[in-house]
Amino acid sequence: MKFLLLILRNIRRNLLRSVLTALGTMVLVLVVTLVWSILMLLDLITAEKSENVKVLVTEKWSIPSRLPMSYANTLAQGAAIDPDDVRPLDWMTWQFYGGSTEKDKITRESLIFAIATDPSKVLTMLDGMEGLTPEEEQLVQLYVERMKTNLQGIILGANHLRNTNKRIGERIKLYGMGNFKGLDLEFEIVGVFPPGRYDTLAAFHSEYFARAFDAYERDHGGRKHPLAERSLNLVWLKVADTAAFNRVAAQIENSPYYTNPAVKCETASSGYAAFMDAFRDLVFFMRWYLTTACIVSLAMIIANAISISVRERRMEFAVLKVLGFEPAHIMLLVLGEALMIGAGAGLASAALTYTLINHVMGGLPLQLGFFSRFFIPVESLFWGPYIGGGAALAGSILPAWSACRVKVVDVFSKVA
């Protein structure tokens, strides 16, 4: 305890230096925490699960995948034919729709990308919904109920609501763009997705989409919309475990139902990994270079501060040795100071980052793949002290070694 007090007193003795070192540590831990938070999420979604496996069924070769709607029913059953075939636990279909709020203009702000789906599947099958707070879940449930009863209901992403300056309850018209030209849809905004994963995605009733295709055909003298025959983009399935996934994948990929176009089956994490592979060099850079450079800079700053402190206190260390302190005690004293500044500043930085990003900013806005916002995981509260403390220890080993090797005779002979 006395040792700890001594360390604390030493830290307070040159408060300016301690504060500057701590602040330097805090800002660099902030960068590492942000980078690790992004990497952690990417690692999490691309890591294969062994239970409750989400399966993604898409067109085998082309992107974007376009399948006939007639595939939906059998795919939802995992192409099961025989009684002992494996059937998915749950399923969901996605039909993409892209429209602009302005008739002849498409900008990042006016563009709304939406999926037409069965509303009852939003809470059970949409990725990330399992992590909602009870309040958020209750709200989404309410929006889903509204969507079920109102065919023209749409749940928007938080970014859409901000960009269009609309509120829940208001109406919105989308003019189909690109492949969706001619499919102009009118919606009533019945809700908004909780901030995070679905900031840039909207969802509406698949029945309304089907009716829009019918209306197009009626209005165009019986000519179907070019996408009408292949409006299904992907099918999500949920299966119990990896073994069930392998069975369902084999059932689907070997099924004679899906030959033109052929389909492929993969786990959601495998699909995400393929999608994120385009960013692999960026992720590699963040994981190895950015983090390393931050930690090296941090270690240098701490090493510098501690070595200055050690040089200024050579006399003091000599006196301590005269008083009976062993070299190991002096080493511990120096390391303890560094560790306390590093770990303390690291913890403070992580806590501040967590609060600022998650509760003040509502997530870190960064478009990377299909993510538009990143949150700081609670684990960062452990990373902070580890990063700060680890860098402090690494940076202070040499100064501490030099401190414990102070020779009493040398120091006092210089004084004399």
Added chain:
Amino acid sequence: MIETLLTLAAVLIAVLLAVGKVPLGYTLRSLTVRWRTTLLTALAFTAMVTLLIAMLAFVNGMKIMTEGTGVPGNVMILADGATDEAFSNLSVADLTEIESEPAIVTWQGRPMVSRETYLVVNQMIPNSSPGRPQRRFLQLRGLDDPLMAARVHEISLQSGTWFSDAGVRELKEDAYGEVKGATLIEAVLGEGVARELGRDRTPEQLAHARNRQRLDVGDTFKLGNRLWLVVGVMRSSGSTFNSEIWAKRALIAAIFGKDTYTTLVVRTADEQSAAAFCQFLKEKYTKAPVSPQVEKNYYASLQETNKQFLVAIIFITIVMSVGGVFGIMNTMFAAVNQRIKDIGVLRLIGYAPEHVLVAILLESLLIAMLGGIFGCALGSLCHGMSATSVVAGVGMGKSVALQLTVDSTIYAVAILLTLVLGILGGLLPGLSAMRLKPLEALR
């Protein structure tokens, strides 16, 4: 702007040197006496500047690529309302009408137009290592006439030939694991995608490879259940075509089920004519609704991702710079503390407080510059490295292989940042040294 700031910085240093009466030798000596502290602080700067240069080189590479793709006189025509080639569907009848417009220049009596089908397709990765994705996205461009397309896009071949009219090659004997008589699809690859596909080869294949760095003429790869033969490699570095595979459109349409054109690229006389033709197609052309864009503008619009990366880089740089300032401040405060008596003596022998401030500022600047110059040297090593990324505008975006490019502007930004941090880090310690009373300092 960078030039102006650099000039200002140079003027500032010149002024400091001119105003500073304390000999520069004294400043240099105090740095070398405390060489460990100087080195540690400089190393922190080195890490920071190296990182900054690498990040900016990435963004610069993307910018050069998106700005470098496209020909000024070209107009890119997509289907009405399409923001991206991948979402466009053009009918043949519409294309024919447009191709007969007089604004389009001719070559050998034919209008310079290229009918294209752009597709993103899945490729199962052969020999994928554990933990790596099992498939990747490849960008295919189906062309009717490769010679005309090459002329329209001003793309030449680095090696090999363009694909033949048939677009396929029949094997004269058993080869590539296929029997005699089998047909291989002829493909021309961008250098980037050739490099990417070349990584799939096993050590045994590499041992016998014509080119160990990338696939080359005569190599094969598998895509869409078919074997493709590389007949040419494009000189496409620095453009988004670097990541594309070009092949016969009719074959691509059959294999991947995309039977419509996505893009019509037409050549007009120059940039102004291209803009005028776009305007004409948008406002006066009534035969078919289309979405025309000057080709260079289309590729420049893919810089949306760049802007995002740039914002992230600026944020990271600012945060790391704050850390760097604290580090150098620590060093300079310690330097002032250690030399309180020196400063007292300097004041007593006639140096004014501002001379002391300038000496401290110069010292801080020199440390920062030392680290900055090392950082620039280290950062320059990333020049020419290749990286994959995605460039996107409003549409789906393109996966690209780009080259990290370090240029003089990046060095200038790094040096400027170093100077600013050096000044900021030395200012407070310098002011505290300036305020020291000579007699108190000596006591």
